[in-house]
Amino acid sequence: MGNSYLWVKAFHIVFVASWFAGLFYLPRLFVNLAMVSPDSHAERERLLLMARKLYRFSGLLMLPALALGLWLWLGFGVGRGAGWMHAKLLLVVGVLGYHHMCRSILRSFEQSANRRSHRWFRVFNEVSVLLFAATVVLVVVKPF
Numbered sequence: 001m002g003n004s005y006l007w008v009k010a011f012h013i014v015f016v017a018s019w020f021a022g023l024f025y026l027p028r029l030f031v032n033l034a035m036v037s038p039d040s041h042a043e044r045e046r047l048l049l050m051a052r053k054l055y056r057f058s059g060l061l062m063l064p065a066l067a068l069g070l071w072l073w074l075g076f077g078v079g080r081g082a083g084w085m086h087a088k089l090l091l092v093v094g095v096l097g098y099h100h101m102c103r104s105i106l107r108s109f110e111q112s113a114n115r116r117s118h119r120w121f122r123v124f125n126e127v128s129v130l131l132f133a134a135t136v137v138l139v140v141v142k143p144f
Contacts, residue, residue, distance in 0.1 A: 015065035022058025027125035034118040083144035091135050
């Protein structure tokens with residue numbers, strides 16, 4: 001496939017890992033926001049600022065991750081017609097949904113409308129880890 005394939009693959013991995021780093025940490029901020037006492041306005045605003053910036057930054061990392069992934073798939077034919085690739089694409093849709101769900105949750109915190117507990121956010125936080133692990137296993141092991 002050549003040298004350009006390896007460069008595209010390497011940068012795809014870098015941007016996917018970076019995007020997921022944001023998705024790993026953003027729900028931790030939600031855990032902390034859910035635990036902030038109502039009279040702690042400064043702490044709440046600081047955590048909201050961090051969450052907004054992290055959401056924006058991870059969204060920017062998502063774009064090249066997706067573009068490079070499409071390039072690998074459509075430009076180099078990686079996984080074309082393979083069952084593992086269909087499953088991976090389904091997981092990518094799930095990650096996109098998770099990312100946008102984080103935006104919805106962030107909005108609920110911004111509007112002081114969150115009704116979920118910090119325990120719920122601790123479980124929600126693990127979803128990104130499971131999505132990442134499943135994606136890596138599919139790409140490396142190619143089980144079908």
